[in-house]
Amino acid sequence: IEGRSDGINFNNSFSTYIDYRNIFGDEIDNPNKQADFEKMIEWSTVFEDRKIFKRKLKEITWLTPEQIKQVSSKRYSGWGRLSKKLLTQITDENGVNILQRLWNEPETLTEVLANPVIKRKISEANSLFVQINKVENILDDAYTSPQNKKAIRQVIRVVDDIIAAAHGKKPSQIAIEFARSSQNKAKVPDTRKKQLDKIYNKISSEILDSSIKNELKNLKSNKYLSKDKLFLYFKQMGRDAYTGDKLSLDQLQNYDIDHIFPRSFIKDDSLDNRVLTQKPINAKKSDYGIPALEFGNKYVPDLGITVKEMWKLWQENGLISKSKLINLCTNPKKIGSKRASGFINRQLVETSQVIKLVAIILQAEFPDTEIIEVKALQNTTLRESFHLYKNRSVNDYHHAIDAYLTTIVGNYLYQVYPKLRPYFVYGQFKKFNQEKILIYLND
Structure with missing residues (x-):
């Protein structure tokens, strides 16, 4: 079996499933009781007091006194990074949710999330959430560092200032530079x-x-x-x-x-x-x-x-x-559509918490504005090509130059690669024909 985290062990022991199978037998797989089992696990995590936990378990009427006793003795802690809504309520074009695809298909989570329909639905859900909630409330609840939250607030304020200076006219495009990857600065292994x-x-x-x-x-x-x-x-x-x-x-x-x-x-x-x-x-x-x-x-x-x-x-x-x-x-010439999009993604897209949150917020605030995500490496390449040197010791003007170069690169990508826009324009999720992708790359 390949794909284990360290070549030997699995990350997940299925301990909760095994615990409940020992208590409930084959009933653990009864689809009509799945919601109740999820409640039991959640209550076990939330309520540290066993008496309260037992009292909550009595709300599930089909549990026997012995089962309540056994379940209350099992304590679980911690929360997963992926929500129930993401795993079970976001579906592909065939109505199959993410969890079902992970269980039934030889796909990784990354591959499933790359599905155009699923990506679009996640984006729509995020945009709707931003529209309903104020930006400050979202940032208060966001699972990211205070430094990232500060950066996001600054970005929103800069955009608001620009719109005010333009007498309320909203931009048709916003280009955002991705955080620089430290990959190129990796140390040579000493082994x-x-x-x-x-x-x-x-x-x-x-x-x-x-x-x-x-x-x-x-x-x-x-x-x-x-x-x-x-x-x-x-x-x-x-x-x-x-x-x-x-x-x-x-x-x-x-x-x-x-x-x-x-x-x-x-x-x-x-x-x-x-x-x-x-x-x-x-x-x-x-x-x-x-x-x-x-x-x-x-x-x-x-x-x-x-x-x-x-x-x-x-x-x-x-x-x-x-x-x-x-x-x-x-x-x-025989690269499949998944691998072709992988090449394009590695070339054009690099994820970061700040950029993703900023893109979500800006897209919700300005639904008619196209958010173009530019990789920092492309700015560096442009600087090197035109000998535009950067000196951080003199002043902070290099930030303004970087912003200007970002708009140039973003506009270049947008104009020269119209067929690849879904890979660098946030919120565009178009399913491509495999042959068209390959012809375009060769051209």
Whole structure:
């Protein structure tokens, strides 16, 4: 069974269900009594006094005295992050709720919430809630930090000021910059050498050349492996990722780190999207596109397998992740609609508590205004492209420049990618035709 939190244990032990099955037997699965069972669990959590708990249990008329005694002895604590309304009252186009889809389909919660109909209904429910309740009341109850609440209040006030300055005219669009991700500033793990040593010790000499093992063994410090070229060299068993040719440790300067999926397709600089290859091969690859199409079926003579089989061998031995293997073997022309939207989402959307709450509130306050969500990384790319340097030490004007760039990026996305607006315009949830998405990406 895959997908467990730490590879060994489940996050949930079903202890409550087991407790109640021991008390009620098969009745625990009686659909007519589900609401009563939920009440019992809620009361157990709310009422610490057992006498009050027992008194509440008597409101459920079908419970026997012995069952009341047994139930009152079970105490539960804590609350889930997901509401009953979300799990059971929000349904897809077929009237199936989220909990039913999680139970009956091989989907994660994230995949279920990506369903266009479910996303739209959640947005509508949030907007209705904001319309009924005042912003201050919502922020008082919001499960977020005081700093976030302060930031949200400031945003609302700025928008109100702008509308006042425009003599009451409401904006047609509002572009919001997403919080910067710390992903690009991640520290290089200090266990790269240990990781490689552990893997190399398990690989037979028939697969891994002994000279490569000795090269790794002669590395005295892990700090050398902080250089991605060297790390990829050992992760690829000293071979070119696209041809299987043996590489030389002394010639690293003559090799390139290539993006499996080019930056024009997705901006992903992680090791799962990068490989080490010879410069001439990398130069040709720009004409060929994705490696699976051009190199996958090439034969590696000294290994007696194809390049694609070599990639699988690396994955089976822990040298590359399953995600990297999928990237290497993926044909972009055959990417399913779910995976295509995943690429687009990673490129254009990054969630944060502040942005999500601000978008919900602004959309409810100004239902005719389009809220465009801009990723901070896109602003950074624009700054770098036009050499717009940022100096936080001089003054705070860089915030104004960032705001201006956000509107430029937001307007650019809106004008250039009309078919992808549902992925960065808050509240738009359109179901796409798979072929149209892929044609658009290729164009």
